[in-house]
Amino acid sequence: xxxxxxxxxxxxxxxxxxxxxxxxxxxxxxxxxxxxxxxxxxxxxxxxxxxxxxxxxxxxxxxxxxxxxxxxxxxxxxxxxxxxxxxxxxxxxxxxxxxxxxxxxxxxxxxxxxxxxxxxxxxxxxxxxxxxxxxxxxxxxxxxxxxxxxxxxxxxxxxxxxxxxxxxxxxxxxxxxxxxxxxxxxxxxxxxxxxxxxxxxxxxxxxxxxxxxxxxxxxxxxxxxxxxxxxxxxxxxxxxxxxxxxxxxxxxxxxxxxxxxxxxxxxxxxxxxxxxxxxxxxxxxxxxxxxxxxxxxxxxxxxxxxxxxxxxxxxxxxxxxxxxxxxxxxx
Numbered sequence: 652x653x654x655x656x657x658x659x660x661x662x663x664x665x666x667x668x669x670x671x672x673x674x675x676x677x678x679x680x681x682x683x684x685x686x687x688x689x690x691x692x693x694x695x696x697x698x699x700x701x702x703x704x705x706x707x708x709x710x711x712x713x714x715x716x717x718x719x720x721x722x723x724x725x726x727x728x729x730x731x732x733x734x735x736x737x738x739x740x741x742x743x744x745x746x747x748x749x750x751x752x753x754x755x756x757x758x759x760x761x762x763x764x765x766x767x768x769x770x771x772x773x774x775x776x777x778x779x780x781x782x783x784x785x786x787x788x789x790x791x792x793x794x795x796x797x798x799x800x801x802x803x804x805x806x807x808x809x810x811x812x813x814x815x816x817x818x819x820x821x822x823x824x825x826x827x828x829x830x831x832x833x834x835x836x837x838x839x840x841x842x843x844x845x846x847x848x849x850x851x852x853x854x855x856x857x858x859x860x861x862x863x864x865x866x867x868x869x870x871x872x873x874x875x876x877x878x879x880x881x882x883x884x885x886x887x888x889x890x891x892x893x894x895x896x897x898x899x900x901x902x903x904x905x906x907x908x909x910x911x912x913x914x915x916x917x918x919x920x921x922x923x924x925x926x927x928x929x930x931x932x933x934x935x936x937x938x939x940x941x942x943x944x945x946x947x948x949x950x951x952x953x954x955x956x957x958x959x960x961x962x963x964x965x966x967x968x969x970x971x972x973x974x975x976x977x978x979x980x981x982x
Contacts, residue, residue, distance in 0.1 A: 652839065652979040657825040658795065658847040661774055662721055662753050665689035666976055667848030668838075669797075669827055670968075672725035672755060673805070673954075675702040676856050676863050679710055683717035684860040684968040689976070690851075693723035693755055696742050703862075707742055711749045724751045729758035740767075747771050755797060762791040776827065780808030785819050795825040797850055803830025804853045804956030807881070807891045816844050833958030835978035842979065853955045859967045867953050870895075874959040893953040 656667045670677075670685030672695035679699065685692030692714070699710040714722055724746040726739055743754070743764060752771065756764050757778040765775050769792075776795040777788035785796055798819060800812045808815060812828050819826060825847035832838055832849045841849050856863050857871045870893050881889035882903040892898055 652842060652982040654842075654976060654979055656842075656847040658827065661794065661825070662691055664691045664721055666972055667842070667846075668972060668975065669693060669723070669755075669829075669848060669850040670855055671829065671850045671852035672698070672723075673852055673856070674698045676861055678703050678860075678862045679705065679714045680717070680862070681855060681858065681860045681968070682722060683714045684858070685855065686714075686720040686722050687718040688969040688972040689720075690968075690972060691721055691723050691753060692718075693725050693753070694746075694751075695725045696739075697727075708745050708749065711746065711751070715749065721753060722751060723753035723755060725755045725757065726761075726764050727757045727759075728761060728764060743767055747773065756788075756793070760791055761788055761793055765792040776825075778829070779819070780806075780815075781810070782818050785822055785824075789822050789824060793824070795827065795847070796822070797829050798826045798846070800828070800830040802957040804879075804891045804954045804958075806888060807956065812841060812846075813844055816846060820845065830956055831958050833961035835975050837958065837961065838975045839979050839982055853958050854962055854971065855968065856955070857962050857965050858971070859965060866951070868965050870951075870953050871955055871959050871962055872964070874955065876957045876960045879955060879957050879959065890954065891956055893955045893959070895951050895953065897950045897952065 654667055658667050666689040668690035670682060670690055670692040672693040674695050675698050677695040677698045682692035682694055696707060699705050700707050726743055728739065747768060752773045754764055754768055754773060754775045756775055761775055761777050768775060775793045776797050777793045778797045778799055779785040779788060780799045788796060796819060798815045799808045800810055800815050801808055807830060810818065812831060816826060827848045827850050828841035828846040829850035832841060832851055833854045838849055853871060855861060857868045874893050878894050879891050880894045880898065880903060881891055882898055883889055
């Protein structure tokens with residue numbers, strides 16, 4: 652199987668693999684390891700600065716010191732507040748100054764990111780879960796799509812990888828399969844469907860380079876698909892997590908008042924911000940090594956997708972990628 656795809660040609664990476672930007676798990680060492688192993692590591696800026704404590708520019712330079720290969724940047728572009736939007740605009744500008752040329756946009760209209768990076772030869776791929784968002788992203792000028800399917804961790808979509816590809820295939824944009832890829836077989840299957848690459852998230856948490864807590868990593872190794880549940884209690888919309896006693900205790904659905912606020916034109920931004928801040932605080936405290944509740948499953952929030960069923964060991968990123976590449980080339 653040929654690993655030369657529209658994605659690898661556009662980005663200059665060796666393997667059609669993106670290291671998905673994860674809050675809070677995308678530590679600098681993990682991002683660098685993904686790129687150094689031939690994929691494309693993507694920086695999650697809130698994770699880099701708020702969770703791992705780096706000045707943004709200094710954090711980028713730490714990653715660049717560990718690899719000279721391309722890295723990417725994740726711009727969450729929903730304007731939940733003016734302060735947040737101003738910070739994201741500044742981060743995009745700094746990323747460009749530091750040589751980043753690949754951008755993954757999430758939420759909102761990616762037009763301003765497309766316009767900002769175009770003069771530098773930048774490339775923008777947008778996260779989508781369904782056709783209406785893909786059409787808006789195409790009209791905004793993005794060069795590709797991150798197609799988030801129902802097997803993903805975090806904010807998953809509703810369609811299978813195959814159904815989502817078929818739904819978006821006529822848009823003539825390279826697509827990255829995001830969700831359900833934990834082993835070689837899923838990687839090969841995604842390329843056979845027609846995807847230009849895959850995005851790994853859960854698989855990369857269970858790596859030597861990720862600084863997530865050991866109980867979190869072990870939970871990924873021991874979980875099966877039936878252990879992945881969707882809860883609205885983190886952000887107001889369903890998030891895929893590993894079922895723990897804490898998730899059982901808080902439940903998986905929001906109350907009628909919160910649901911009504913999410914539907915209101917004037918109140919939805921406020922309630923989204925409230926849920927996002929609360930979720931960020933909980934995830935920071937429960938997912939990273941040294942967090943107050945990181946080692947306590949009775950109080951833990953561990954995001955993960957259905958690929959847990961295929962993940963059997965904590966390994967270095969390079970070993971995983973080498974195995975993926977060899978399996979594909981021998982197919």
